[in-house]
Amino acid sequence: MQFHHHGYVSQEPRVEPAAGIGLDRPEELPEEIDVLIVGSGPAGMITAAQLAQFPNVNTRIIERRGSRLELGQADGIQSRTVETFQAYGFAERIIAEAYRITETTFWNPDPDNPGHIIRTGRTADDATGISEFPHLVVNQARVLDYFAEFAERSPGRLVPDYGYEFVGLEVTDEGEYPVVVTLRRTVGEHEGEELTVRAKYVVGSDGASSKVRKSIGRRLKGDTSNHAWGVMDVLSETDYPDVRLKSIIHSDAGSILHIPREGGYLTRIYVDLGEVPEDDNHAVRNTPFEDIVKKLNEIIHPYTLEVKNVPWHSVYEVGHRVTDKFDDVPEDEVGTRSPRVFITGDACHTHSAKAGQGMNVSMQDGWNIAWKLGHVLTGRAPASLLDTYSAERQSVAVDLINFDKEWSTLMAKKSEDFDSPDEVAEFYVKTAEFPAGFMTEYSPSILTGEAKYQHLASGFPLGKRFKAAPVIRICDANPIYLGHQAFADGRYRIYVFADQAKAGEDSATERLAEWLGSDPESPLNKFTPVGEDVNSRFEVNVVYQQRYTEFDFSDVHPTFRPKNGPFQLQDYFRVHSIGDITDVNTAGEATSEEDIYDLRGVSRDGAIVIVRPDQYVANILPLDAREELTDFFAQSMTAQR
């Protein structure tokens, strides 16, 4: 965390100085809004949080409810999402609060006594060390709270506007605020009254029955039938031994997905209620709670579970569906006009809750569109950048639907139909990287380079998220993960992996630093307005191949320790070395003899790795790339000088 450089911060340093709209943010919804976000679920809230980092963008987020979400809904948090929370500054707090999945157990009928279930397997949740971040379970409401806190503490001082329902919108071609949106107040003395606002852009994060989606004429397509689940958050007394472990239970009486929840007592239990007949007409939703508990007890026989308290329960039906495009521009008009309306999260894709994916994928949708809107609305990028949102995220959604179909089919399979009792466990382990959230891989585009130089950093696959790795920050000899310091501030990160020369010696690294800092054609100059700090749009980090004791901080080129802020103080945090890590967050990699070059396949001749504001690897280039570096950014950024 970096602070005090704009003057001494006495109180909570997570509260940033207000700026722009945050200096005097009107409480009432204004008539003209830059970005109107509809719905304050995970997709909407991360969009708001990211845009609050752009205080010159007037963003509002409306919610039909009169106040914050209380309970229920999603609770699965992938490692990739915890990595995301790290960028929003609340990973360590939510980890301390959440349930942590370290193992999953599998229960099946006892072959000798098929009326009884027995534990047939257990598997580590992250057996292959996919991430240094844990896999968590926590009430969705808390995730929203943390994003709300971040948004309110950001320079834009954004807070949700509760009590507004989206009625409809029209995209006109008039003026600066071409989207005309009709809203209705849902609380207070003016309840029921409609009002009109005008927006530059609208983001629909309004769930599976999204009215924003309907207003742009898009539809969820896919399964014609639904599958039903009874779901409950319960406090219970039980002799089921794995009540505090994630467990997948198949018995002759049906199947259960059992998820322990935060706090050490609560559990979430999904009881499979089967395919819903086409003519059911939602009758399944009226299944009495007692029937679900009875079925649960049949499934876990010989164990019993007595419900003591039920904070929440529901019966829901869901099918596998996805929207064909996530904005308002038809495929054949792409390039002729820029999108004005976007949909995110459940508005784009619906599927089972079984793999704990929904909230996670939704948040990546939100982060993706948010920084792009921030860049376009602050003049950093041309509006064409917005075309990449649907292009990138729609194919992720298709992958999600396909994975979840496979997974939920397996979950719904009758135990007698399995080829082997380990079929579920094997699928679980084999596919672990997907549900952990790390299989997203964007295709080459204006934002993602071609694989020409992938060999210079093979462990940072282009289009996948930048996988952090241990280094030593040389200024204070602190062992850190390179990547964990990347704050969600909308900036690009340029990671320079030095060649074998020491800091200060003539080398490709030194020449790159000199060019980056001084040449008008370097991206740092070309895309940063005159008068702004050189690190205001790009954060340049360097990693040296020497141990940190082999050179001094003051040997490092000034480009890697830029001056910034009102006192023009050096940024000390951007210079790293390899080193022995004896004390880091997790033990796995920490004791390795390998350094970051080995761990991530980085060439000893050095490499440049460009990382987007949402942590995806944008490009890899050799240290002597000059034109290529500038040209790459020129595809998605607007020259400022």
Add this chain to the structure above:
Amino acid sequence: MQFHHHGYVSQEPRVEPAAGIGLDRPEELPEEIDVLIVGSGPAGMITAAQLAQFPNVNTRIIERRGSRLELGQADGIQSRTVETFQAYGFAERIIAEAYRITETTFWNPDPDNPGHIIRTGRTADDATGISEFPHLVVNQARVLDYFAEFAERSPGRLVPDYGYEFVGLEVTDEGEYPVVVTLRRTVGEHEGEELTVRAKYVVGSDGASSKVRKSIGRRLKGDTSNHAWGVMDVLSETDYPDVRLKSIIHSDAGSILHIPREGGYLTRIYVDLGEVPEDDNHAVRNTPFEDIVKKLNEIIHPYTLEVKNVPWHSVYEVGHRVTDKFDDVPEDEVGTRSPRVFITGDACHTHSAKAGQGMNVSMQDGWNIAWKLGHVLTGRAPASLLDTYSAERQSVAVDLINFDKEWSTLMAKKSEDFDSPDEVAEFYVKTAEFPAGFMTEYSPSILTGEAKYQHLASGFPLGKRFKAAPVIRICDANPIYLGHQAFADGRYRIYVFADQAKAGEDSATERLAEWLGSDPESPLNKFTPVGEDVNSRFEVNVVYQQRYTEFDFSDVHPTFRPKNGPFQLQDYFRVHSIGDITDVNTAGEATSEEDIYDLRGVSRDGAIVIVRPDQYVANILPLDAREELTDFFAQSMTAQR
């Protein structure tokens, strides 16, 4: 973190349900107060925070200032203190925010060019793995904020009363509230007005010039002369290479202690101004800031430091002094009456700031008296428990003064007088455990057992704090540190290290569990009131020698998974096993092949380790100790049945 068991918690789970005084806490200072704390520094705030966990005790904390501390003062946080913060639930947040000391460098005159300093050594801050917690530097104001937050979120909903100055007190022998205290309002429309309150107990945490101390006739004794230091928090531009490392600089021009601060830019610099002549009459305090900066630049030559911004600076003089007793009962009256007034922190001991000790020792003073007052005022303990406060903490203060004298003498020594340039570095490494806060070792008393059974758990020295160690929590297969879950709730912890039998098999462990749960003479029954949960006064934890896969949670004796709360739900978090730790907070111990029995020298025949509410090891007993166990607690607890 455990919650939801008293009903679903939708918002921040760190906010506990209000109880007792917290349900309807009067805003104005009442006339009768159970515990009046004077002064809201670190000693006072931890006292308040701990007492807020006893909502049936009416505690108030007054502060002369009209609002919270803004800046300045102490900033060194020992590992022992971070361990303490863990118990108060904010370790992970303050770690994320603070500067972390991993190394210290030593600078001395260049032998070939004595007018220039050179780096003569560097040492790891915790070279021997004293603690799994880091050594931090952070603004004292933030420490106070976190304790204030804890106090306000505790059942007692305690908040400081700003704007009251302590004038004087008298200990009468009248009534339930025998201490008559005169206060004066320092802010608001009644500024200057005096008022009288009556208290059962008063805790003076009012600093080196404590009026509470004076009111009980005690005096700081020790050095007759003072040493002066110029101290500054600065944002600067410098070519000094170790500006972000703790460094100790001796040059011909004087000496400096250089401490980086939180946020990556700020540094605290102590410039030695030498012994203060007896007739100085505080003239040294008028040393101009510019003179101190000039001296600083002379010391660090050939480097320079240009100050850009100065949030805080001061010149202070301090001597090594300690009060002979920390309460109002003269030595020769101990045992005839119980103390009513206590002093803590700087009111008891003053010394240099050089070893970063003051705030840390002060907090341990405060925690010590706080839980004891909580126990006495809730009828858990007889008033005689309060005699142990001064007995325990006064000798800690004497050790502190002696250590700091040695350390500050070394710091003040001229570089030409050193036997070797490494003299400072060697002392620093050799004595590391003391400044890390782990050398406190209480002598045998009603709270600390004799060493009779120390051999059963040699790695948990009696009277020293319980050193956490890695285990697996079996219910959820989470790798944790046994000890990190000990919340500052005023309860005793009983750690049962099982013998070699498995859970559920007939064994000394099983028989102990049975006795603990069922025998009226067991401490769990004898010292817990009828009608209260069996875990309301003692938290019993068990560690088994098997791996967690070798038995089921449901095999464990019910004493180790007690039912509690309105729904009488099982506590799942008290049962542990040895196990491979592949992913824990720090790497040091995590990769060890040793289990907790090896790491802490615990007998394979098992042992009982009793830990006080403030984390110190109170006693060690064999598994078959019955009478001894009850008798030990009977010395400091009151039978409830």
